[in-house]
Structure formats: C-alpha cells, structure tokens
Amino acid sequence: MFPIPIERRSRAVQITYQSLIPLALIMWLLPLIAVALFSIRPLADFTSGNYWGVPSSFELFTNYSRVFFDSDMPRYMLNSVLITVPTVIGAVALSCMTGFALGIYRFRGNLLIFLMFIAGNFVPFQILMVPVRDLTVSAGLYDTKLGLVLFHIAFQTGFCTLFMRNFIRALPYALIEAARVEGVAEWRIFWFVVLPLMKPAIAALAVLIFTFIWNDYFWAIVLTQGPNAQPVTAGITAFNSQFIAQYHLMSAGSIVAAIPPVAMFFLMQRHFIAGLTLGAVK
Amino acid sequence: MTVSPALFLLPGVLFFAVYVIIPIIQSFYISAFEWNGLGELSEQGEYVGLRNYQELFTDRAFEVSLWNNVKWLVLYLLAIPAGLFIALFLNQTVAGIRIYKSLFFFPFVLSQVVVGLVFSWFYLPREGLLNAIISFFGFEPVNILGDPTLATYGIIAAGLWPQTAYCMILYLTGLNAVDPEQVEAGRLDRAKGWRMLWYVILPQLRPATFIAFVVTIIGALRSFDMISVMTNGGPFGSTRVLSFYMFEKALSEYGFRMGYGSAIAVVLFLIMLVFILYFLWTMVQDERASRN
Amino acid sequence: MSKILTASVVTAAMVAGGASADGLSGTLRIISDMSNPTPRAVITQLAEDFDAMHPDLTVELEVIDREGWKSQIRNALSANPPDVVNWYAANRMAPYVNAGLFMDISDMYANGDLPGLDAVKGALTIDGKQWGVPYSYYQWGIYYREDIFNELGLSEPATFDEEIANCEKIIASGRKCYSIGSKFLWTAGGWFDYLNMRTNGFDFHMQLARGEVPWTDDRVRATFANWRKLIDMGAYIDDHQSYNWQDALPFVVNGEATAYLIGNFAVPHLRSAGMTDAQLDFYQFPQIGDYPMGEDAPTDTFHIPSGAENVEAAKAFLQFVTSAEVQTAINGPEGLGQLPINANSQVAQDEFIVQGFDMLSNNATGGIAQFFDRDFPAEMAALGMEGLQEFMVFPDNLEDILNRLESSRQRIY
Numbered sequence: 009m010f011p012i013p014i015e016r017r018s019r020a021v022q023i024t025y026q027s028l029i030p031l032a033l034i035m036w037l038l039p040l041i042a043v044a045l046f047s048i049r050p051l052a053d054f055t056s057g058n059y060w061g062v063p064s065s066f067e068l069f070t071n072y073s074r075v076f077f078d079s080d081m082p083r084y085m086l087n088s089v090l091i092t093v094p095t096v097i098g099a100v101a102l103s104c105m106t107g108f109a110l111g112i113y114r115f116r117g118n119l120l121i122f123l124m125f126i127a128g129n130f131v132p133f134q135i136l137m138v139p140v141r142d143l144t145v146s147a148g149l150y151d152t153k154l155g156l157v158l159f160h161i162a163f164q165t166g167f168c169t170l171f172m173r174n175f176i177r178a179l180p181y182a183l184i185e186a187a188r189v190e191g192v193a194e195w196r197i198f199w200f201v202v203l204p205l206m207k208p209a210i211a212a213l214a215v216l217i218f219t220f221i222w223n224d225y226f227w228a229i230v231l232t233q234g235p236n237a238q239p240v241t242a243g244i245t246a247f248n249s250q251f252i253a254q255y256h257l258m259s260a261g262s263i264v265a266a267i268p269p270v271a272m273f274f275l276m277q278r279h280f281i282a283g284l285t286l287g288a289v290k
Numbered sequence: 291m292t293v294s295p296a297l298f299l300l301p302g303v304l305f306f307a308v309y310v311i312i313p314i315i316q317s318f319y320i321s322a323f324e325w326n327g328l329g330e331l332s333e334q335g336e337y338v339g340l341r342n343y344q345e346l347f348t349d350r351a352f353e354v355s356l357w358n359n360v361k362w363l364v365l366y367l368l369a370i371p372a373g374l375f376i377a378l379f380l381n382q383t384v385a386g387i388r389i390y391k392s393l394f395f396f397p398f399v400l401s402q403v404v405v406g407l408v409f410s411w412f413y414l415p416r417e418g419l420l421n422a423i424i425s426f427f428g429f430e431p432v433n434i435l436g437d438p439t440l441a442t443y444g445i446i447a448a449g450l451w452p453q454t455a456y457c458m459i460l461y462l463t464g465l466n467a468v469d470p471e472q473v474e475a476g477r478l479d480r481a482k483g484w485r486m487l488w489y490v491i492l493p494q495l496r497p498a499t500f501i502a503f504v505v506t507i508i509g510a511l512r513s514f515d516m517i518s519v520m521t522n523g524g525p526f527g528s529t530r531v532l533s534f535y536m537f538e539k540a541l542s543e544y545g546f547r548m549g550y551g552s553a554i555a556v557v558l559f560l561i562m563l564v565f566i567l568y569f570l571w572t573m574v575q576d577e578r579a580s581r582n
Numbered sequence: 583m584s585k586i587l588t589a590s591v592v593t594a595a596m597v598a599g600g601a602s603a604d605g606l607s608g609t610l611r612i613i614s615d616m617s618n619p620t621p622r623a624v625i626t627q628l629a630e631d632f633d634a635m636h637p638d639l640t641v642e643l644e645v646i647d648r649e650g651w652k653s654q655i656r657n658a659l660s661a662n663p664p665d666v667v668n669w670y671a672a673n674r675m676a677p678y679v680n681a682g683l684f685m686d687i688s689d690m691y692a693n694g695d696l697p698g699l700d701a702v703k704g705a706l707t708i709d710g711k712q713w714g715v716p717y718s719y720y721q722w723g724i725y726y727r728e729d730i731f732n733e734l735g736l737s738e739p740a741t742f743d744e745e746i747a748n749c750e751k752i753i754a755s756g757r758k759c760y761s762i763g764s765k766f767l768w769t770a771g772g773w774f775d776y777l778n779m780r781t782n783g784f785d786f787h788m789q790l791a792r793g794e795v796p797w798t799d800d801r802v803r804a805t806f807a808n809w810r811k812l813i814d815m816g817a818y819i820d821d822h823q824s825y826n827w828q829d830a831l832p833f834v835v836n837g838e839a840t841a842y843l844i845g846n847f848a849v850p851h852l853r854s855a856g857m858t859d860a861q862l863d864f865y866q867f868p869q870i871g872d873y874p875m876g877e878d879a880p881t882d883t884f885h886i887p888s889g890a891e892n893v894e895a896a897k898a899f900l901q902f903v904t905s906a907e908v909q910t911a912i913n914g915p916e917g918l919g920q921l922p923i924n925a926n927s928q929v930a931q932d933e934f935i936v937q938g939f940d941m942l943s944n945n946a947t948g949g950i951a952q953f954f955d956r957d958f959p960a961e962m963a964a965l966g967m968e969g970l971q972e973f974m975v976f977p978d979n980l981e982d983i984l985n986r987l988e989s990s991r992q993r994i995y
Contacts, residue, residue, distance in 0.1 A: 059416075137540065144661075163309060244404070274396070288464050433821040
C-alpha cells in the first residue's frame, strides 16, 4: 500500500493524522458549512450584520418550510424528477442495445461508430445549441419536459455507449458463443444472457446519469423557460430573485435543490463510484 | 447475423445523429450566415461567408473570452495534482475513513449552479465567510468577484473544488489497485516518498491520470454554469469564456445573432477537437494494445 | 391589497356589462416578469380576478424572473408564444416589433377600447402603429434618508454644487452618499441619463441615444467629468459591481449610505424593510447646466405576441389591466406604488407617488425619457452600460471606454 499505512508509523504520527483528518474536512467543506449556517439564521441577523456570530434565533424549520410552501420550489423539484427519471431509463435502454451491438459483434465500421459516440460525448454544448433549439422549437417541444428529455437521452447515449460497450467487452464471450451454438436467437441472447449480467453496469450508469441530468443547467435554460417545465437548477435563479438579498432563504433553497443527487450518491455510493471510476484501473 | 447489430444500433445511432452529429454540421453551416433565429434560415438568413469569423478578430470581448479559456484550461489542471494529494492523504485504513472519503468526494455531486451560488456567497465582500476570515487575520477584505483581475480566478477556484474531488476519487480507486508486490519491491530498493511516488506509483496510476486529464480538460472548456451564476460574465465582461460569450451572442436579449454565435461555437469546437482527437488516438492505441 | 383589487374588479366587471356574457373561453396564457414580491402579488391577483370574471376562461400565469426574462423573451415569443407578455416601451420593444413578434393592436386604440390612454400612446407607437399597452410608469429620482439629512443639517439640493456640498458633509460623517448595485448594469445607466440630461440637456441626450453624436464628443466628456467628481470623492458605496439593485437597499436602510438614485419601484422594498415616511424622502435630480429638466419615467407594458392563440381573451385582458379602476388599484401604495397610466385613474395619496406625479407633470419640461436601456438600441445599450459600470469602478479607463463605444456606435447605427 502507498503511502505507508499509518498503523506502521509511530503513535505520534497516528494521533496527528487522526486529528488532522476532521480538520482538513472542515476546511474542505467550509463554503458549504457557511451556507448551511446561513440557512438556519433569521432575517434579522442579516440586517443587523450578525453573519457569523451566534444566531439570534434558530430558524431551520421556518426557513425550510418557506422554501417548500412559499415558492415554486416544489414544482421545480417535481420537474427535475420528471425530466431526470425518463432520461435515465431512455439512455440506459438505448445504450444497452448499442453497447451490446458494439461489444459483441465484429463488423466493418464498428470502431468508427464507437469513436463517433465517444467524440460526440466530448463536444462543447454550444456547437449543438442553435440547431437543437431550432429543432425543438419546430417540433413544438420548446418549454416542455419532453423536449429536454429527448435531447438528454440522445446526448447521454454517447457516454452510456462507451460505458456499456467496455463493460460488455469484459464479459466472458464464451457464454454467448455457447448460446449461439445452441441456436438461440440474437435478441434472446441479449435479453436472457447478456442483460442479466449487465445489472451492475446498469445500476452504476443509472446513478451517474441521474446526477448528470439533475445537475444540468445549460440545456434547461436553452430549451425551457418557466415553472411549467424548468428543472430546479434553472428554477433556483428564479427562486433567488423572489427572495433577493435574503441569504437565509436563498441558502435553504439551494440546499434543498442539492439534496436529491447528494442523497442518491450516499445511498448508492458503491455503484456511483464504480461507474465513475470505470477505466481508472486496468 | 449481419442484420442484428444494425437493429440494435439503430435507435441509439438515430437519436445521436439527430441531436448531436447533424447539429454539429449545421452549426458550421449557420456560422456563414447573419441570422436572428426567426423564421427559416434559408429565407431569413443572409449569407455572409466568412465575415462572422473576420469580425471575431476585431472583437475585444472574443479576445478576452479566448484568454479566459486558456486560463481555465491551464489552472483547471491543478485539480489533478490536488486530487492526487488528497487521495494520498486519505488512502489509509483508520476507523471511519470511508465516511471521510465520501464527505471529501461529495462536492462533486452538487450541481455547478449550487457550487457557484455557494462560492459567490462565500466570496461576498461583506457577508462572506472568506472576508470574515481574512479580516480576522487583519487583512483588508477583497471583493474577488467584483474585481476584473481576480474574478476569473475566483470562479476557477470554485470550479476546482468539485473537480478536485472527482480526481481524488479516480486516484483513490487507482491506488487501491496498485500492485503491493511492486511497492514492497520498491521499499526493498530503498525507494521512499517522492521517488517511490514518481517511479513506482505514478506509472501504475497512468489510467487514472489519463481519465482525470480527459474529464478536466472537457470540464474546463465546458465551464458555463458557474460563470452564468456567479458573475454573469461581469464585471464589465472580464469573466466571459467562449461558451458563455456564444450563449450571450446567440440567446440573450441584446443578442440573437445566431450566425455569429455559431462562429464562436465553431472556434470552441475546433479547440476541443484537438483534445478529442488526442483522446481518441490514445484510446485506440490502448484498445489495440489490450487485444494483443 | 387583494381587497381593493377585488372591489375594483367587481366595478370593472359591471362596467363591462356583466361578467359571464362576454363569451371568452379557452385558455389565456400569460407570461409575466413581475417576479419581485410586490409585483408578483399584483399579477397573481390580476390573473385570479380575470379568471374569476370569465367562468369559461382559464387563466394560466407563469411568472418568470425579471432579469432572466430579458434573455428569454426572444425564445418565448418565437418558440411557444403565450397570449400576453410583459415588456418595456419605446426602443426596447423595437427589435420585437421589427421582427414581427408583437401584434399590432392599433385597432384597440382606434376603436376606443382603451379609454384614457391617449396621453401614453406615444411610448407604444412605432411606425405609426401601437404594439402594446402600458400598465404602470414611475419616476426616477433621488430617494434619501430624511432623518440623516436632518441630523446633518442638510436640505434637498437644487443644484449640482449643492449636491456635492451635501455629499462632502455626508462623507465627513462616515457615510457614503449613494447606494447603487451595478451587477446588472442598468442602474449605472440611470446615473448617466441624469448626468447627461442635466449637463447637456434632454435633446442632446436623445441625439446621443439615436446615434447622432459621437461618444468622444466633448459634451459627453463633460458629463463624465461631472460624474467623476462624485466618484473621486468616494460618494458611492464600495463593491457595487457585485450587488444587484436590491442587494444595495440595505445600505440605505442601515444608514450606511444616505441616498439612492432609483425608480419609485424601490419604495415598497424600503418600506417593507422598515423605513417610515418620516425617514425617507425624495427629490428631483438637481440642476447642472441651464437646461429645462428632463426626466426618466420608464413605462412597463403588456403585449400580445403575434403568435398568440387566444387573441380575443388577450385583448380583453389588456382592456382590463388598463381600465381606470384597475389602474388605480394596482398602482396604489399597497400595490406597485407607481403611477397609473390611465388619465381617469386616481393617483394614490402617497408621499412618493404624489411627488413623482407632480414632478413629471410640472417640472419635466425638458422632456420625458424612457431609460438608458430603452432609449438606446439594444446592442448599444448593452455595450454602453458595460462601459458605464467600468467607468464607475475604473474612471481612469474613460478614454478607452469612449473609443470603444464610439467604434460600436459607428457599427451599430
């Protein structure tokens, strides 16, 4: 193991290390801790300039309930869910198929199509913006959740295909050979042989895509415009203009907006990290 | 047998072509027009050839954006050594270390909008914690986002926060897979600290470094959300980057110059293309190597 | 506020001759940018009342962030147009008129559907046609802390020299003279408007707006020289480029700055932050050169997008919001706290509304401007305000700024 395990070091080093970790963590999360502290203060603290002293009262419940009951925040959150979940399903479904095709079959153009998916996944969004907006507008999907979902599915298919194809490549090919020898139809091989083996990949990918899409801001402001369709990342700016200069509420609002992906991460940590670091090890 | 792959590929490829591949080509085409995005390009657009690109050369805002992109590219790469540093710090097996690792990592799952907001409050000249700390130590407070010479660096620093977390997790995974025998062999050779890291560990972390490099470069060139949230390109345009400037020119109230915006997007795309081609080349090499 | 409005709605409904007999049906989609707390309450109430008046009609209201709307309106109008939208009068609506995105509603003015609006028609006219209706306008001017002025023995200045003399005393007392939040640039436009109108007169200001005078003209420099006097003496709060206009209000409330050049829409915000009328007062921007006073009095508007589906209901809604009763109600001190645009409405008996109305009626003989970002063409306004903000932070960059603006002027007009 590198660096040298701390257990093998002197007692003094161990104690220093043990006390250094929480300190480093506090430093690391300082901006976030600051926001969390803001979100439980009353407005009076801000007008009186008491930003960092002891809060004059503890308003966690009041502030957060105002986020939920006095603003469009719940609608934005719901929109985010209704955009994110279909995208995850769509992108994972499409990429299971493309990944299967590119991972199992040998045919001319295989590598080319694969490279196209990877390259497309890396392009700057701005090169797509004008045409995609146009396409969405002319399809009558501007300012709808569906318009965003369709684009997200298409774009995420690039990354998902890269992921799935590499995962399928690592599966034991003999299994598929055996099925073919027995004359099993190709779609049945996909459905009954390969797909069950892909469960961990599907789980990892689903969690990753969930976070990516939940956190999207650029496409949300390009393709949607108001509380009918906008996800919470875009809605938070509208929220902030409703409660302008009221840092306690804005802080509470952004914490609320951040909770779902954070919760997703902590609940599905193993899958999340497995997905994120695929390829980081040989 | 020959039809099957085509059928499996069809939906994915179709979607990807319609929403990604074809739009790239269209953007190149649109960049040769003066068009306000209303009506059909063929009817309302005026063909201007390369005039939009010529205008870029005399556009000071474009020049500022381009320079800021360079700053982003260079400074964002600091996420890689910083991530490695934290990974080495946390690569222990003491009690509770898993929780620590998660907590160090989780800024990455916050949206850039939230990170942007969090840091813009952190930087606030009066209310912000940063200045509270600075003045506690007796220094003059700084208004990072209000100072055109500092604002871009302030945003990059905010961006480095989640990006470092990402690189950290890549390296933690990589370190997990480091061959213990090689490490012990290195120790027998009296390799220690830096030498060990450089000659034994880092070569084994190459795949993690490559991925960290790819995602960091892509992230740097995609920076948009945080600029939009933290400074909206200001003060007086000093924090614009190409991605933001393109959006401003194409979609903001004073903009709607789709052709000019597309020209900016094409420039950004070409910069990115250099990196994309390098990534693809590396991946193909790896693919070949693993097959042999 | 909701009570007043409901009462007036009933009156308006009676005037309209019975609520349900008008045959409006379907859905009326309104996109509004009235996102600040008070305006939000007003538009929400308006939508609810209009909905209640027409049983067969469903009113769908979408309130969009006011700053955000400025970059989204294009999209909204061209992509999925609603039936009614908010915007601004004069040059600011020109791009959408020219692009054919706003509906020509000249017939409503011609048919007498909009009684009492003749005086304000001009601000909504382009190419001899009318493209929308106003719903409110407001004066700009200097809102100041009367109690602090009294404490320091200051009185409302009539000339720029007096203004500066006051400011010196304010600074000596450890305060700043002016609060401003220039993050979204336009507040700096207000300062330029006034300094330029006072230094060179209203007509010159409009020539500059129309692109007929170079930015490098000596008269423009004179305006900036006057501005610089204030900047150099430290009259403005620090770090204003990081604040929006609301962020800058607490400086006035806390007494760290004594005055704020802003529109009357700021008054409800100041009041809800605890300012009483005894603490707060208003004066007209003082005289500099020997010119009749010109004033900024921006008009906020409603328009029907040309792609609207329920035009009939949209027109009825415009009639509703501009009617004398509704105008009196929504512009009252418990509503927007601004000036009604209908000649038959009552101006509320509110200290600031009355002063503003009096100033605009009797002491704005130079002329009435809309505002920097509404009088200058969009692209010039954007670049101009960026330059103004830069000047406020780095006055030494003036030469560079003016040259840049001048080369933009030559390209844009």
